[in-house]
């Protein structure tokens with residue numbers, strides 16, 4: 001798996017350090033409040049799992065699966081709900097946890113969907129953001145890293161559902177894509 005990576009953009013140590021400080025910031029910002037973390041599957045499951053252990057608050061977890069991608073590397077703009085929340089979020093503090101904001105279409109759609117359910121507050125936390133790729137204005141309340149407009153994998157992020165378990169964020173060797181196009 002590691003052999004398929006051409007370069008590491010963000011190391012595991014950098015990710016750990018950053019998550020710790022985001023967790024501290026969230027703990028501070030919501031002090032005295034309860035929080036519902038909405039982890040967006042599949043990409044945010046690793047980030048969400050690590051982040052929640054750096055948050056010192058009464059925390060509840062919800063999982064939502066939304067897709068704006070098929071198996072390729074470009075946004076289709078089509079957002080599909082695969083799995084909705086289990087519980088109502090009305091009157092609750094809600095934090096959306098995403099892996100990456102690329103065009104921003106997925107998270108914008110999600111934010112408007114959840115706002116309609118009348119939470120007490122709604123914020124967005126994303127491990128990564130690609131500011132040059134945003135097609136819509138998104139307010140990201142907490143984010144880990146700004147990335148160039150390059151396709152990345154690892155730490156939850158996939159290419160064709162693989163590479164999520166890489167402990168760092170990196171770029172695939174170009175022949176991986178070539179091989180995929182040939183098949």
Ligand code: IMP
Nearest residue numbers: 075101102103104105106151152157158
């Ligand atoms: P958006 O709607 O374009 O912002 O896309 C957001 C979703 O696309 C993310 O939750 C990821 O699942 C996926 N995505 C965007 N960029 C990348 C990338 O560089 N690597 C892997 N997945 C990505």
Ligand code: MG
Nearest residue numbers: 041042043099
């Ligand atoms: Mg995703």
